[in-house]
Amino acid sequence: MAPFYQMSGTEFTEGIVGVGASRVRDLFKRARANAPCVIFVDELDALGTKRAEGDGSGKVNEEREQTLNQLLTEM
Numbered sequence: 001m002a003p004f005y006q007m008s009g010t011e012f013t014e015g016i017v018g019v020g021a022s023r024v025r026d027l028f029k030r031a032r033a034n035a036p037c038v039i040f041v042d043e044l045d046a047l048g049t050k051r052a053e054g055d056g057s058g059k060v061n062e063e064r065e066q067t068l069n070q071l072l073t074e075m
Contacts, residue, residue, distance in 0.1 A: 003037040005030065008044035012067045020047075020067030028074040047071065 007027060012020040014074040033035050 003031075003034045004038045005037060006039065006042065007015060009041060009043035012071070013063055017062045017066060021070035022064055024067060024070040024074055041071070 005027060007023075012023050027039065031039050050062055
């Protein structure tokens with residue numbers, strides 16, 4: 001049976017920029033070390049909601065952007 005890794009999209013997001021992207025890298029690093037395996041990311045919409053639109057104040061949530069970009073890169 002293949003190893004199964006599960007994380008929630010909200011587990012990747014933090015208030016500190018770069019932490020979420022680091023968690024994504026770590027998850028895929030563990031998965032590669034135990035290949036073949038299955039990675040399941042629940043609540044993926046927590047990362048991609050209103051991508052690049054920001055919160056209405058003209059600012060983009062850098063943490064979400066970096067985390068989503070890292071997830072897409074790893075996949």
